Amino acid sequence: MKTLRPLQYVENLENLTWLDRVANPMRDLVHAVVRPSAVRDLLHGVPLGHPLHPLMVLVPTGAWVSAAVLDVVPGSKPAATILVGMGVASAAPTALAGWTDWADGHEQQLRVGVVHAAANLVAVGLYSVSLVQRLRGGSGRLLAYSGLLAVSAGGFLGGHMAYRQAMGANHAEDVPHRVEPGWHSIGPLTDLPEGExxxxxxxxxxxxxxxxxxxxxxxxxxxxxxxxxxxxxTISYDDGDPCLTCPWHHSMFSVKNGEVLHGPATSPQPSFDTRVVAGNVEVSLPNAG
Ligand code: FES
Structure with a gap:
């Protein structure tokens, strides 16, 4: 089966370098605004162990899809209006979590992300005007259905970022599948410099x-x-324990067990058990194979 034509357009988006003129200042702005590391970690989803944004997306999209159904059910206008308002109210925190993840992406991800955000911004605008119309006694349905189209386009792009561009995915997931179970020598202990x-x-x-x-x-x-x-x-120490900071987006991992100490990473680094046998260091990965 051939892929749908819209996918080819999305793939082209990845290489539209003129989008960098929007993406790069936006990325810098997000980094400047979302500064406290605890807030950043929360928005990335570090405590959850996977990105928070996809979970939050359920609230506005769920509310708006439900409103679209109720808009064709006689007598359901008040409930539909509440749902449209709920979607609008939840859009900002949802977007903030998305922007925080996006700002630590590759340039191709940033370009698609800019268009993803623009589509969602159009959707929020349409739903906001729809809400105003409804509160003034109007129907607001046409605007709401237009908003649903826009947020669906945004969702398609979000899916491309998550699944095709692997943004938010665990890039170390393959390691246990590629390592043979058991112990493996990695050379003499004395060949390893201390503290490096x-x-x-x-x-x-x-x-x-x-x-x-x-x-x-x-x-x-x-x-x-x-x-x-x-x-x-780079290596630093937290309460005497060594921590490793990634050179690209500065995620920090515990050297001793691979735990994520600071995002944007949300998945731990695979951590090997070690032992020294006859002067040689041996490693074994739990759950390998
Ligand atoms: S590659 Fe992004 S934090 Fe390591």
Whole structure:
């Protein structure tokens, strides 16, 4: 089966460099406005372990789709009006979570994201005017159905960003499937410098290795957010525990267990068990295979 023509238009969007003139200042603005790391982490969905935005999208889209149904049911206008208002009220926090994720994306994702946001902005505008019309006794249905079309187009683009461009996906999900179960040697302990990141390869899987005395911590070397090489990251300490900051969008992971300490990543780094046998460091990934 051939893909639908609209998909080809969306793929073209990814390469429209003139969109950078809008996307780049918007990205900088989002970074400037959403500053406290606790707020950013919350909006990214770090406590949930996956992005918050798709969950929040359910509220306005669910309300507006329900309003579209009630708009053809006689006697349901008051309920439809409440739902249209609920969608409008929930659009801002939903958009804020989306913008926060978007601002840490690749340039192709930023370009599609700008059009995604524009479509949703048009939808919010149409639903807002529809709400005003309804509160003044008018029908507001035509505007609401136009808004539904716009938010559907925005949703199509959001789906492209999430599934085709893998924005918000776990980019380390493949690691347990590509590592053989059991213990694997990664070389002598004495070859590892203390307090510095070292890269080792386990087959085709890059690892980042960090040694403190005889204790060795090993994480998958590709960032779960958008695949940055973590060997280029930096080490800092939190309460004496080493943390690794990604070089691209500054997600921070616990070196000891891969836990996300700060987003935009929401998925942990695969963390290997380690042991030293006859002077050699061996690693084993729980749930490998
Ligand atoms: S690739 Fe984005 S935080 Fe690592």
């Amino acid at each position: 990141l070292e890269q080792r390869m386990l087959g085709e899987i890059p690892l980042v290795v960090f040694r403190e005395g005889n204790e060795v911590s090993v994480l998958s070397g590709t960032c779960s957010h958008l695949s940055a090489p973590l060997i280029e990251g």
